[in-house]
Amino acid sequence: MSEALQATLERIAEQQEANTAAIAALAERQVSIAEQQKANSTAIAALAERQSQTDSAIARLLQMTERLAPQVIENTERINSLSTNA
Numbered sequence: 001m002s003e004a005l006q007a008t009l010e011r012i013a014e015q016q017e018a019n020t021a022a023i024a025a026l027a028e029r030q031v032s033i034a035e036q037q038k039a040n041s042t043a044i045a046a047l048a049e050r051q052s053q054t055d056s057a058i059a060r061l062l063q064m065t066e067r068l069a070p071q072v073i074e075n076t077e078r079i080n081s082l083s084t085n086a
Helices: 003-085
Strands: none
């Protein structure tokens, strides 16, 4: 085998090793990305649940406000009436 051919085969072998290492690194990165995506999905689900709870709390507070508004108006009118008569 000629020296040139031997040198070419050695370069090819070195490149194959480098390619194999790069492929392994990419595979590890893909696993890391998949794990991060799973964590992100879990976090998004938790945030969606919190948002749902917040929406429910806001709805309850609005209902309470609607129920209490007439009484607040009446009490304010009484206070104003009392302070005018005093």
